[in-house]
Amino acid sequence: MSENYKDLIPETREFAEKYAARAGYKLNPNEEILNAVLEGLARNKALYGKRYCPCRMLSGNPEEDRAKICPCKWHKEEIEQDGMCHCQLYFAKD
Numbered sequence: 001m002s003e004n005y006k007d008l009i010p011e012t013r014e015f016a017e018k019y020a021a022r023a024g025y026k027l028n029p030n031e032e033i034l035n036a037v038l039e040g041l042a043r044n045k046a047l048y049g050k051r052y053c054p055c056r057m058l059s060g061n062p063e064e065d066r067a068k069i070c071p072c073k074w075h076k077e078e079i080e081q082d083g084m085c086h087c088q089l090y091f092a093k094d
Contacts, residue, residue: 005039005046012042012051016089019071025079025090037089041070055087 016038020027028034040054051070052058058065067073075085084091 005043008042008045009035009038012038012045015051016041016070020090023071023090024093026093028084028088028091030088033088037087040087041089053087 016027019025028037037054041051044050044052044054048058050065052065052068053070053072056068056072058068070087071090072085072087075090078085079090079092
């Protein structure tokens with residue numbers, strides 16, 4: 001990895017917090033799960049150069065994988081249906 005991905009966790013958290021506030025969501029209140037997802041996003045950023053959702057398999061095809069960059073193309077529908085996205089990063093506000 002070109003960067004130690006753990007160094008990217010604070011900026012990943014800041015990104016997620018800002019997006020959640022702008023979109024009207026909240027982050028997972030369970031810190032353990034939240035930290036695991038943020039770590040996965042940071043690791044993917046260090047490995048692949050993009051914050052790919054850690055809960056989705058990458059194909060290796062940049063066009064196909066673009067939809068998996070956080071926030072992924074499915075998150076709004078998942079939050080609407082399930083109250084949270086598949087990765088359990090973003091939640092609907094109560």
